[in-house]
Amino acid sequence: MAEGGTTLEYTPTWVVALVCSVIVIISLAVERFLHYIGKVLKKNNQKPLFEALQKIKEELMLLGFISLLLTVFQGMIAKICISxxxxxxxxxxxxxxxxxxxxxxxxxxxxxxxxTSHHGAxxxxxxxxxxxxx
Structure with a gap:
């Protein structure tokens, strides 16, 4: 068992679904917010800022992909042994x-x-x- 709680195996399904839903909703909200900022930047002819925003979106996508790969292959990575x-x-x-x-x-x-202070620290x-x- 995990420290101070139950493992995912014993967690109610509705709790897992709720947590996943919140994560998806936050991700969609951030994506919509970035899309809206991009539209505003295009409308105001601020091409350099728009390009910077595009780079940020690319980096976030890459970070998410790397995180997904690490999650999927964490078991194999943990088995790598060195002397x-x-x-x-x-x-x-x-x-x-x-x-x-x-x-x-x-x-x-x-x-x-x-x-040193009066308290000895x-x-x-x-x-x-x-x-x-x-």
Missing amino acids: EELASKWLPCDKKEHKAATKSTAHFESFFSSF GRRLLAESSASNC
Whole structure:
């Protein structure tokens, strides 16, 4: 079961149909809105803006198609396996960088420690927080 709720398998059909209907209605409304804006731009002879709108519509269509492909093939994508050695090389940062980043921010930490508030919560450096996330 899903965390804090039921799975799609146990969700009533009318709820699924309602959610899908809302998504379709929103999509149609956005499409009509973009079409209306295109008509207004054509009427006012604003060709560059109309062409920009056309590009936006193309990008949205491409994004939707990519999303559909990812949804359809998500099972096959999830089954792709790579070796642990290769996976460790593809990490955004490695342990060497983490140690270097921690060492380089140490002098700033001591400087900013004098600015801690009365509640004991001090400032965090951006470099420190990004290094600790890796």
